[in-house]
Amino acid sequence: MNIPLMDLKAQYRSIREEVLKAVEGVLEGGRYILGPEVKALEEEVAALCGAAHGVGVANGTDALVLTLDALGIGPGDEVITTPFTFFATAESISRVGATPVFVDIDPGTFNLDVSKIKEGITPRTKAILPVHIFGQPADMDEVTAIAREHGLWVIEDACQAIGAEYRGRKVGSLGHAACFSFFPTKNLGGYGDGGMVVTDDESLARKLRSLRVHGRTPESKYVNTRIGYNSRLDELQAAVLRVKLRRLEKWNEARRRKARLYSELLRDVPVEPPVEAADRTHIYHLYVIQTEERDALLAHLKRHGIASGVYYPIPLHLQEVYRSLGYGEGSLPRAETAAKRTLALPLYPEMPEEAVRRVAEVVRRFFEGG
Structure with a gap:
């Protein structure tokens, strides 16, 4: 698949x-x-x-x-x-x-x-x-x-x-x-x-x-x-x-359902799922997890026919065009850490539940050495 x-x-x-x-x-x-x-x-x-x-x-x-x-x-x-x-x-x-x-x-x-x-x-x-x-x-x-x-x-x-x-x-x-x-x-x-x-x-x-x-x-x-x-x-x-x-609310809710399923399936997997604050409604333009093994996991997913994305690999303060502003490595450590650890998993309103389960299983197998 x-x-x-x-x-x-x-x-x-x-x-x-x-x-x-x-x-x-x-x-x-x-x-x-x-x-x-x-x-x-x-x-x-x-x-x-x-x-x-x-x-x-x-x-x-x-x-x-x-x-x-x-x-x-x-x-x-x-x-x-x-x-x-x-x-x-x-x-x-x-x-x-x-x-x-x-x-x-x-x-x-x-x-x-x-x-x-x-x-x-x-x-x-x-x-x-x-x-x-x-x-x-x-x-x-x-x-x-x-x-x-x-x-x-x-x-x-x-x-x-x-x-x-x-x-x-x-x-x-x-x-x-x-x-x-x-x-x-x-x-x-x-x-x-x-x-x-x-x-x-x-x-x-x-x-x-x-x-x-x-x-x-x-x-x-x-x-x-x-x-x-x-x-x-x-x-x-x-x-x-x-x-x-006219379909936006329905599509956003479909994204939210699939995001909840991902988070449930990945609950005991050593990745950090998205954090949704209690006082707001996240509409999951992207479902972004964190792991220290981001690049290896990305390659593993690709080998199994699963697309994923890195958003964003270079924080803006470290972009070449903004070098003159004087920011350097370590100046904004949380953004720099996120740039190294985040990975977006497949998510779209029409995505079949079996596809969500397949992605979660492939992620799980990566951490189990499979």
Whole structure:
């Protein structure tokens, strides 16, 4: 049995007719950029999050960049974030000319360690950018309390966590703005790139809508009031995402069931399963275990036809491009340890239970010497 890390074709087969009908509707309608499907998706995602406004953009990275830009963050400013995430989080900060300031992570949840945030605050700090890593929300009450105390913006990087909850509230409603990615492998993924920003701030939403279309005014496409971007969510992608959005809660719950099964089957195996905090709902974009024998286990799984993934092998503070920031080996030890010990096992909503059991058995046999 060959088992992929995720199977996008299985998902497509389950919704094929509805997707094709939605795509055909766009093609027949003749509106391909910022049409009714994008507007409807913006409203639906904002409603899901409990936010007032949604602004569709070209991808999750642009969602971060445009939000930072719209908040006036730029050269000379600093933004506190995590070193244990995909490069786009820090890249977005750098792209607007600001400097990422990395603080270490919680070793259990892999999220930003809120007890470390104040150590990173300086007179140049303008925002905190926590990442809801692997689908579990960060400690947002603590983050927002620190932000209020120091007059900082809070931008949620929720690219891996659409539908997750923190103390009864959906991610996307926990900061000044939240950024989502619709990359195909995400829990809500399109058939190409896509992203969205959600916010309760009407002024911020207006700026974002202007920035995504070259900084123009809503009255005329030939009147530009700011330097903007070309970053628009395609109408075709929006139509596909609306089909999928109706199933998101069901798919997230399927992920959670399979994650619980993994954790049960691996209970007496010498790996550390994901830690799910009691006051939040983890939607398991990835099911990530920890082991000192990560690389050997990865090779063992591959020999048995099982795909797995390393997220992320190089913490951001040790990336070559950030060498000038002065971080070195040992400066953020928890993130560095996670980079050496973490491994994602196959997980997707359509994954058969027998496949979960097969993966767990192969993991078990590795530690038994089989």
